[in-house]
Amino acid sequence: MAATDQPSDQVGGRLLTALLLVLTLCAFAGNSLLNRAALAENTIDWASFTVIRLVSGALMLALLLGFRHGRAVLPRGDTVVPAIALFVYAISFSFAYVSLDAAVGALILFPAGQLSLQIIGMVRGIYPIPIQWAGLLLAIAGLAVFLAPGDTAPPLVGGLIMALAGISWGFYSWAGKGATRPALATARNFVGAALLCLLLIPVLGNGEQTQPTGIALAIISGTITSGLGYITWYAVLPRLSVSTAAASQLSVPAIAALGGVLLLGETLTTRFFIGSAMIFAGIALTMFKFGGFRPLRGNP
Numbered sequence: 001m002a003a004t005d006q007p008s009d010q011v012g013g014r015l016l017t018a019l020l021l022v023l024t025l026c027a028f029a030g031n032s033l034l035n036r037a038a039l040a041e042n043t044i045d046w047a048s049f050t051v052i053r054l055v056s057g058a059l060m061l062a063l064l065l066g067f068r069h070g071r072a073v074l075p076r077g078d079t080v081v082p083a084i085a086l087f088v089y090a091i092s093f094s095f096a097y098v099s100l101d102a103a104v105g106a107l108i109l110f111p112a113g114q115l116s117l118q119i120i121g122m123v124r125g126i127y128p129i130p131i132q133w134a135g136l137l138l139a140i141a142g143l144a145v146f147l148a149p150g151d152t153a154p155p156l157v158g159g160l161i162m163a164l165a166g167i168s169w170g171f172y173s174w175a176g177k178g179a180t181r182p183a184l185a186t187a188r189n190f191v192g193a194a195l196l197c198l199l200l201i202p203v204l205g206n207g208e209q210t211q212p213t214g215i216a217l218a219i220i221s222g223t224i225t226s227g228l229g230y231i232t233w234y235a236v237l238p239r240l241s242v243s244t245a246a247a248s249q250l251s252v253p254a255i256a257a258l259g260g261v262l263l264l265g266e267t268l269t270t271r272f273f274i275g276s277a278m279i280f281a282g283i284a285l286t287m288f289k290f291g292g293f294r295p296l297r298g299n300p
Contacts, residue, residue, distance in 0.1 A: 017239050020232045021248060027229030029255035033263060034221040035094055036102035044214025045205030046094040051197045052215060054090055056222035058194035061187035075192035082175035083192025085168045092165035099158035103260050106253040108159050111143055112166025114249055120174045131285055139250040139282030145275035173237065182234030190227060250279050
């Protein structure tokens with residue numbers, strides 16, 4: 001009986017992994033929309049948004065995991081690299097969104113993260129198989145449709161800083177590949193990054209610029225779309241191939257663009273439909289048919 005149940009268990013595990021991945025990618029897109037909404041309306045400055053985002057996420061996760069494990073959640077030696085990567089990502093992300101639109105920022109962020117994650121994997125001796133290369137190239141080609149001539153080029157400084165955020169995100173994601181307790185690892189990373197926020201005190205904006213709406217958006221970003229979103233990301237990462245983890249993030253710009261349409265009244269274009277279709281088709285090549293992910297097991 002156990003032998004006959006195993007295939008259905010594996011299918012269920014893969015479906016759970018896929019569902020968690022979809023929810024995580026939506027959370028990533030939500031971060032872009034929340035951050036851009038707060039800064040575009042001048043309800044908060046970029047440094048204050050970063051501090052509130054990281055500190056609120058750290059407090060929520062530290063309390064949640066502290067009660068669960070019965071002890072304080074503190075950074076450890078193995079959280080130094082991911083905590084620094086998370087901090088650099090968060091400050092670059094917010095600063096870049098001072099000048100970038102939500103979808104444009106995501107278009108720069110996640111390809112940079114995808115490339116850095118793939119390069120780290122190849123340095124470690126992990127190379128995509130041919131069909132995964134095809135999927136990656138197809139997804140990147142979908143992004144090229146978004147960025148083809150005819151669109152207004154993003155500001156150079158903002159674009160470079162968002163690329164730095166993407167590179168930092170690649171390092172943070174790589175660290176999550178080895179996480180055996182993703183929730184606890186995420187909490188420790190957030191606490192470490194929150195402590196690094198002390199470095200931002202000299203550049204914090206004045207109180208008059210920080211409005212309740214901006215604070216609320218930063219808290220939602222920190223606790224839900226970042227804190228809980230990153231727990232699910234670390235939970236599914238060990239079940240993803242490097243190529244799948246990299247390519248799946250290329251869907252976020254399409255999700256962010258759709259969010260912009262629904263929330264900001266933007267218009268869907270042919271470019272959007274073609275680019276999104278290519279991105280999702282590329283992701284499918286790396287994931288479902290060719291072993292891109294494995295069933296999710298264990299307690300996250």
